[in-house]
Amino acid sequence: MTKAANNNWWRGGVIYQIYPRSFADSNGDGIGDLAGVTARLDYVAQLGADGIWLSPFFKSPMKDFGYDVSDYCDVDPMFGTLADFRALVERAHALGLKVMIDQVLSHSADQHPWFVESRSSKDNPKADWYVWADAKSDGTPPNNWLSIFGGSAWQWDTRRCQYYMHNFLTSQPDLNFHNPEVQDALLGTVKFWLDLGVDGYRLDTANFYFHDAKLRDNPPRGRPTGEDPAVNAVNPYGWQWHKHDKSQPENLVFLQRLRTLLDEYPNTTMVGEIGDDDGLARVAEYTQGGDKLHMAYCFDLLGSAHSAPYIHSVLERFEQLAGGGWPCWALSNHDVTRFATRWGGDTPNPQLLRLAAAMQMSLRGSPCIYQGDELGLPEAVIAFEDLQDPYGITMWPEFKGRDGCRTPMPWQASADDLGFSAVDVVTSKPWLPVAHAHQSLAADVQAQQPDSLLNFYRQLLAWRKQQSPLINGRLQLLPSHPQVLAFVRSEGAQQILCVFNFSDAEATFALPAAWGEAALLPSSGLDGAGLQGRTLVCKPWGGAFVAAV
Template sequence: MNNWWRGAVIYQVYPRSFKDTNGDGVGDLPGIVEGLDYIASLGVDAIWISPFFKSPMADFGYDIADYRDVDPLFGTLADFDALLAKAHRLGIKVMIDQVLSHCSDQHAWFQESRQSRDNPKADWYVWADPQEDGTPPNNWMSLFGGVAWRWEPRREQYYLHNFLGVQPDLNFHNPAVQQATLDNVQFWLDRGVDGMRLDAINFCFHDTELRDNPPKPKEKRVGRGFSPDNPYAYQYHYYNNTRPEMLPFLEQLRALMDRYPDVAALGEISSEDSLATTAEYTGSKRLHMGYSFELLVDDFSAAYIRDTVSRLEAAMDDGWPCWAISNHDVPRAVSRWGGGGDDAFAAQLVAMVCSLRGSVCVYQGEELGLTEADVPFELLQDPYGKTFWPNFKGRDGCRTPLPWQDAEGGGFSTGPSWLPVPSEHSARSVAVQEADPDSVLQHVRAFLHWRRQHPALVRGGIRFLDTPEPVLAFVREGEGSAVLVAFNLSAAPVQWPLPQGFNATPLDGHGLREATLEAGTVSLPARGSWFAALA
């Protein structure tokens, strides 16, 4: 199918925590191969695999030391080829993470660059002289805490790291860096992948004048994807990311990808105005899709969802959005928005995000209604969490292994797992939920298969209705049909008068807690959902 990515449901696999086949406590590529039948049964269109490349694992794979090889922790290139072949046999597209803006300090490029100011890779990273008093060249801060500059005595210069100090930023103002990056992307396209998820894509370019970022007022120090007590929130990040030079590079990247049949690029975007940047970065000559952290925040209301999606729709020209309510960087949605433990809410959340216009990333475990795990400090792995504990516990709570069985460790590994599997997760395991026709898994599976039968929900446009809290309602129209959608996002039943002029015929079979229509009023039970065909 051409443009398979339009309206696709993309299942995010976090390899470390998906399935372990060799007993070392860390998930691996053969584990993904074993789990592909399960993933296919969900009714998703594609998988996105978080980094599995060679890495010292300081940031668990997002610090890449070799872009073209598999870390032995996860397997081999042959294992990846086997994964790709099986996924394609099952009709599943495969997207992989690409971390373009930065790499590991163990990468051969950086090992050469740091030696001197005159070697062949000397200008491949963002190097800067100190100020007269020896301090860093400007006030830029790292997202993971502290200044964004680290001293290198061999060059007597600082290098930029927007993330961990062991993740130096590449200098994309150097055309050789751009070409080497495109060559790495081409390596995986030649291998047969169907797309790329581009991590922190707006961080590739920096301001060549190294101007200071302006301060941000205290009342505006709220961010997406970082702790509010992080000094990163104290600045407007106008100069260390989201620079105008990024646009021509995106067009180069798109030109490369257009040489391959029906592949897609999905950009992760976090800027001062992420929705505006997403609209700017996507379209026929740039990225196929973009997603930001706007639905990965603590805010949760019908008005917030409606306003967020409407803002992007208004800004976007020929681009295509992608939405996510959970991923490997933020607390799980059922805990973040509902306190956890409400099965109907867990299923409804997946259905809600999969009913918006755009493609969708569903994070592994969402289909089980997994809650945020409470990982004690002594078992914490995330360097981000260790730095900001106890105010911010980091990202380990959403990264615990997927429970396959109701057993100690969730049946994830035959050995101790890299993060603990909570007993409450084991009780929600795949095996337990497969055997329960009323489980979150069964409801999510039913909905995703049902969604495929309604083209308007996959590729149609969206028009929101003006509804009071807690009702979120909209019309999806296109592909020869129109569907009216309504969700009661609360834990109490509500009545919603159907707007005048709507000739609606309820649709069933979606697998969610159903509403009823009587005398022009829709009765939505707690966490209830309603879908109707419009004449």
């Protein structure tokens, strides 16, 4: 096949993640939809994003809100139709926005026709399209693998009298990628949307496609002591080293097949979600060589840790491992507590939110903004009786689930539903309660405030487009500092020193010894720092972009 041209729009491009259920409701049924997204695309374009990533909108029983697909090639009626999707793509392209969609390849819904056939017998044509295994002699599951959503990763099926594997809900059986027919069928679904004009994919659980064919037990990691921030103490999934249930060598070969398909379509890309014991190493492995993922992101900035030494260690490790790999840096997504709350607590400091945004937009890689982060939305408080997330319901009360970051987007402060619905007559209440704590942060309010976080993002993204080193340049980390994260982005002779004081106390930082004269770069919107001779003095949560002159 001929390899199509790629203008690398994604390399340094800003991606805006949209969770359709919660973005905008066009018909008043309480659920966001594709037509609602289309109507709000001007807002995303005005923000300065280069593309959007749409969380799943495929046909689904919605046990996991679209991450359980029952038809990979159609739109669920609650979100609209294929015609609505085509209209969305057309409008996005007219605004200069690329469209990426969420592809959930590792597992399907148990209502998918493939699984319905697979579970019907041990000798049907799709009998081995999913991961089936016999019980041990005592009736227990074939090994010790665990589900991320709690309990064993194996579910007994009374039709086949075998266990099937599920890394997530029992209603999300894992597909068997060891079967070439499964790979071919899934690649066919990817091609379907490429032919409709999508510009790329966000690949859900991109390192989960293959499992160890020998079904060997995972080695124990040990019960967490609370010292390891990567391990969730209330979920035993983190008590194992996941050596055999994901990230198998065959995974790379399939990603090469997937890349070959995308390379037939001009200017397309894919970003993979990587969740692993050493996510940074896996990101580097999966994005090196130019024949697998274009970019990938892990979870290292999706936790609560955000000190300058911590972020420095994350960047240092990635740069050591990366080679030619390309990261995608997210501070929030639909699965984690909003970063305003994770990093800022109950009353996040506005300066911290600006500093974090400026840092994210200056890292080597492609930044991904989750809807509402540009408004500084904190995590919403959801009562147990209003929870929708099966993970949250299972793990309650120690873990409140993912609903708090998925509440309806606040568009209009004066509306009862904060403008979530575009119609006057609403037939159903929103699928999650509107967070009235978000009222003062609504988009229409912030748009009228020159010093709002929304307008800061708009100014920052517009300024960034004019700073080529921040998009394409190399990154040189400067020595670790207890308060200040600092690095230099450079392209050719142009250098930009990026300095961020991630503390609530004043900090000083000396210019690099090799630098001569220097000056603050204007117009980024970032403030709170000034030059005194060869020393940068940063106020609490202050930062600056500095150029050599």
